[in-house]
Every structure is written in C-alpha cells, then in structure tokens.
Amino acid sequence: MKHWNTRYPNRFDLESDADYKRWRDEKLAAYPGNVGDLVVELGDMTAITSAEKNKIKELVELANMCVYTAGSADLSMDSLAALGRQLGVSHTDKSSRHNNSDELTDSGILNRAIPFTTRHVRWHTDATYYGSDKTIQALFLLCKQPAVEGGSNKVLDQEILYILLRDKDPEALGVLMNRECFKFKNPKTGEIVENLGGKVFWTNPEGHLCHRFSFRKTDMAWSDDADVVAARNVLESFLLNDPEHVIEGRLESGLGLISNNVLHTRETLVDSDDAAKKRLLFRTRFYDRVNAC
Ligand SMILES: [Fe+2]
Secondary structure, eight states: OOOHHHHOTTTTOTTOOHHHHHHHHHHHHHSOOSGGGGEEEOSBTTSOOHHHHHHHHHHHHHHSEEEEEOBTSOSSHHHHHHHHHHTTOOOBSGGGSOTTTTEESSOOHHHHOGGGSSSOEEEEOSOGGGOTTSOOOEEEEEEEEOOSEEOOEEEEOHHHHHHHHHHHOHHHHHHHHHSOOEEEEOTTTOOEEEEEEEOSEEEOTTSOEEEOOBSOOTTEEEOOOHHHHHHHHHHHHHHHTOOTTOEEEOOOTTEEEEESSOEEEEOOEEOOSSGGGOOEEEEEEESSOTTOO
C-alpha cells in the first residue's frame, strides 16, 4: 500500500500545493495502464484470502477500482453482497429502491430508464440523485451473461479527473468543490428537491475524494450561476475529449468490478433475442467505501 491518505492528507486542499504535487506525481507514475493491470484473480469471491484482499486494496488505492474474477462462487447477487462484506462495505441503498433495480438487463423497468436498455450510457457516477451529503461511495458489478456484442464500459478514476482539472483549470475545480452545483429534479413533476443537492467534488470525513456527476439532464437541476455554468462546461469538455487514463474493458461472464463509484460509461450493445441468454449484470451500491481509512 502507498498510504497516500495518511502521507498526503492535504492533497485535496486547493490552498496548499506541497502534498498535492507529491501525491500527484506518485499517483500518475503508479496508475494502471490498461484493464489487464486492474485484474485480481480470486479463487472464490465469497471467501477471499488475505493475499487476495491485500491485492484488491492496493489496486483500489491506486485507481479507486479493480476488476476481479469470481472464481468458484455462484454468479449471483448474494455473492456480490458477500464480497462487499469482506471488504468492509455493506450499507446498500437496495431497500429503498425497485426490487430488480440491481439486475442490469434489458428489462425496460423504471420507465425504461437507460441502464435497463441496450443504449449507450454517457459518463456518470451512480446515484447522483442522493445529493452530496448522503452519497453512494462504492459501486460493485458482477457479470453473469455479457451482451452478444458490445456493452463495454469506459472507466475513469475521479482522482485522475481531479488532477487534470487542478493542473489545467484550478478555478473551475474550486467552483466544483465549493459550490452547490446541482440538485435532484423529479423527472415526472419537474419539482426540485432542495435537500438533495450539493457539490460535484468534495472530501468525506476521512479525507477521501468523493465525486458526483452525470451528463443526464432529466433528473438534475444544475445551477445557472455563471461560475457554475463555466465550471460545468470545463468538466464536460474534459470528459468529451476522452482524457488520458480512461480505461475500457468489457465484463465477461464471471468478471466483476469493485469501485469507489468511479466515473463510467456503458457502450451500446446488442442483446440476445433468447430470454435465457440476455445480458445480465448484478450491481450493488454502497454508502460506505472500500479503503475507508
Ligand atoms: Fe452506472
């Protein structure tokens, strides 16, 4: 482990450069170059060894994510929850949501919300609608059945995006870290929910960087203050230009993603017409995070 959170506690403080610069240089030098560098092979995701756990924690420190193999475990929601418990995350948002909302398949549920279709999903973190004071910090996936074609994900560590912004446009980053940037808007009624708003980047009480963003507009009411509009434009143009360090890969059957809710896309896919062969990924989202300390 690098122990960046204890060695460089002020790396997300825009007022001080010393920790930031040392951490940035180490982080960029150690950043995984491709999806292969992110893989941890597990013998059984429901009973991981201490060596496997250490490898996961090391990669999550480097990139806020890793890709794992399920090993001999069943490819099921229970296995995904068991993996979370072993990594210290168990506080999910499942009970407050639709029963099948963590089965990513072309089911058309939730008024054909985009995760449950075959369409391209643009850059986002999950669950922006909760606001920044009760955010989803971890996102886990497990693939049971991939699409016939397509359906890969691009992923981008929010700490890399922070570094790109801090080096190229610190003023925009300052706005995204300090201002109330967007609130939840009920897509059916257009009503704006005042207490479900907040920042785009911020640090949690343990000093880790949290991030919430989506290109989706249906349930997001962005501030129209000029500095927020300008900062949002900067962030969006970074993402639209496929920044360095974006990694792309497809979760095949028996592969999964452990992440601290990193930015991700889902590319367009072609699904099977056979109901028994439809693409199916299990997803679990947690209010807590991997490597919390
Ligand atoms: Fe997502």
